[in-house]
Amino acid sequence: MPKGDFLGEFEILVLAAIERLGDDDAYGVTIRAEIESRTARAASIGAVYATLGRLERKGFVRFRISDPEPVRGGRARKYAAITAPGRRAMRLSTRALERMLDGLELGLRPGRQR
């Protein structure tokens, strides 16, 4: 049995960032910033784009090219949006984590259980 549609850790972070930002604000630079500011973990811009590419290949994300912004260096952006299968994969993966971590002190949402 193959692994299936389970996502890697960074893939989950990228998808979550897109969801937080919303389709009208999620692109390479903002996605990276969202991850770094929320998690205090480094995320190189190369890693972000590589992951976006992988997610697109799997059909979990789709892009839309914007018109160039009329500002210095404001070139076209590739805005990302999560697809239905992407949402499904996201749920699948977070559920798995949730079930494994639920109830552990070192798990999710410490202090909020029960």
Added chain:
Amino acid sequence: MPKGDFLGEFEILVLAAIERLGDDDAYGVTIRAEIESRTARAASIGAVYATLGRLERKGFVRFRISDPEPVRGGRARKYAAITAPGRRAMRLSTRALERMLDGLELGLRPGRQR
């Protein structure tokens, strides 16, 4: 800036399984079973051992060899236990996920968010 002590997806699952099982029950076979039953995702035995080895090299897990069980084929087992740094890495990684997923419908614990 390097990535740091953040764990991969499967590493989190393995560590969580060890924690759930407790130091006196966590070894290759039971860890695998715990992951498969809780997450409905396949986990080959080879993947489990490889990951345990990596976690040991990083100092996140330590082993203790049991005496052979007095049953058919009951050979010595390598029981795994999480170390203090392992616990810290676990918290670091789950917090990151938590912060990214908190509040999203497709995030952790759907239906439980306020």
Added chain:
DNA sequence: GGCGATTTCTTCTCTTTTGTATAACAAAGC
């Protein structure tokens, strides 16, 4: 108004780390 400097973004290239599968090996009791 032409054009190089500068800014913002994306691509490309390379390497390392993780994740997976399967087969081989080991040690116990029957």
Added chain:
DNA sequence: GCTTTGTTATACAAAAGAGAAGAAATCGCC
């Protein structure tokens, strides 16, 4: 010596990560 329970070894594929290079836009300046 066969069967059972476990661990190791091997080989590879996929994911993650860093940083430099490339593209497209505006700005400033002469």
